[in-house]
Amino acid sequence: MKILVIQQKMIGDVLTSTILLEALRRKFPNAELHYLINAHTFPVVENNPFIDSFLFFDAEMEKNILKLWPLLKTIRTNNYDILVDSYSKLSSNILSFLSKAKIKISFYKKHSSFIYKHNVIRDKHTESTIGLEISNRLKLLEPLDIKVDNIKPNIYLTENESVEGMSFLRNSRIDLDKAIFMISVLGSEANKTYPFQYMAEIIDTVVAKTNGQILFNYIPTQKTDAKEIFNLCKPKTQRQIFFNVFGKSLRQFLTITKHCTAVIGNEGGAINMAKALNIPTFAIFSPWINKNGWNMFEDERNISIHLIEMKPSLFENIEMKSISNNSKPFYNAFTPDLILPKLKDYLEQFKQ
Numbered sequence: 001m002k003i004l005v006i007q008q009k010m011i012g013d014v015l016t017s018t019i020l021l022e023a024l025r026r027k028f029p030n031a032e033l034h035y036l037i038n039a040h041t042f043p044v045v046e047n048n049p050f051i052d053s054f055l056f057f058d059a060e061m062e063k064n065i066l067k068l069w070p071l072l073k074t075i076r077t078n079n080y081d082i083l084v085d086s087y088s089k090l091s092s093n094i095l096s097f098l099s100k101a102k103i104k105i106s107f108y109k110k111h112s113s114f115i116y117k118h119n120v121i122r123d124k125h126t127e128s129t130i131g132l133e134i135s136n137r138l139k140l141l142e143p144l145d146i147k148v149d150n151i152k153p154n155i156y157l158t159e160n161e162s163v164e165g166m167s168f169l170r171n172s173r174i175d176l177d178k179a180i181f182m183i184s185v186l187g188s189e190a191n192k193t194y195p196f197q198y199m200a201e202i203i204d205t206v207v208a209k210t211n212g213q214i215l216f217n218y219i220p221t222q223k224t225d226a227k228e229i230f231n232l233c234k235p236k237t238q239r240q241i242f243f244n245v246f247g248k249s250l251r252q253f254l255t256i257t258k259h260c261t262a263v264i265g266n267e268g269g270a271i272n273m274a275k276a277l278n279i280p281t282f283a284i285f286s287p288w289i290n291k292n293g294w295n296m297f298e299d300e301r302n303i304s305i306h307l308i309e310m311k312p313s314l315f316e317n318i319e320m321k322s323i324s325n326n327s328k329p330f331y332n333a334f335t336p337d338l339i340l341p342k343l344k345d346y347l348e349q350f351k352q
Helices: 011-016 018-025 039-044 058-064 065-078 089-099 134-139 161-173 194-212 220-232 250-257 267-277 320-326 328-333 337-351
Strands: 002-006 032-038 053-057 083-084 102-106 118-120 180-184 213-216 262-266 281-284 304-305
Touching: 002 065, 002 089, 002 337, 011 018, 011 039, 011 134, 011 194, 011 267, 018 032, 018 134, 032 039, 032 065, 039 053, 039 250, 053 065, 058 065, 058 102, 065 089, 083 089, 089 102, 161 250, 180 194, 194 213, 194 220, 194 337, 213 220, 250 267, 267 281, 267 304, 281 337, 304 337, 320 328
Parallel strands: 002 032, 002 083, 032 053, 083 102, 102 118, 180 213, 180 262, 262 281, 281 304
Antiparallel strands: none
């Protein structure tokens, strides 16, 4: 039996959907499991023991649907028995429609429902601590008589990679016997980024409370913005920031994060990856993101905060996604004084 799971786009999505592969392996231990993802997300699923083979979607295919042909040819040649489309957008609809899979499953959308044998309706709320995004993905497996509730995404580093991360930090003069906090200083977009001045106050608080060593999570194209946040921090805080110590690749970022005390900052890929490495997190949600979807596995180790919890009146009669193009006024209202009491309580466990 061959099974294909499709999950394109962002790192958090690709990492989260690995739970489908693990659940499928439990149900079908001898099946051949393939995972179709965007090429740039591969580092977060590398070495995953539940995946036999990867297929890659690239940027050119996103720009030109005709570029899908080689990938489609591979999918048709593989003759999958089951196809699970967790992405459920135009490109994956096309691949699903033209595949030879006998059983096709995806989320219900009126325009594409004819493609799939099983169309799963997403829940809008969940009481489970696993989070709405995970519980909805697991619903995709119910047509296969798979019901799982004790599963979470994991990232698999080799022992050598873990040692390399430790050596990198030591060579960068990081003291592994003291607290190390990775700060997700910037979101993937401006509308997912906590205001710079506010973020500086968050970092000041982390240092004042723990005297911890600070690493910034940013990519080279974000260096100017990251430096601006550094400059807004207090001099004492700046002395604790190892600004030039960062992962030069996604996989190296993971090897570094593995040895951090906690990851704090903008909710997004870094937070999701930290959870998958079993590293504690404190996430600040963008005002337009539904916290109920991505606050996965929250407990005393993994905390998150959203403006709607502090100022619910701002969200009355407003659809949250509509804020995405006008997030600045909401972010401006999300002042550090609303976050710091919860953050300080969270940091108590890391005081040295």
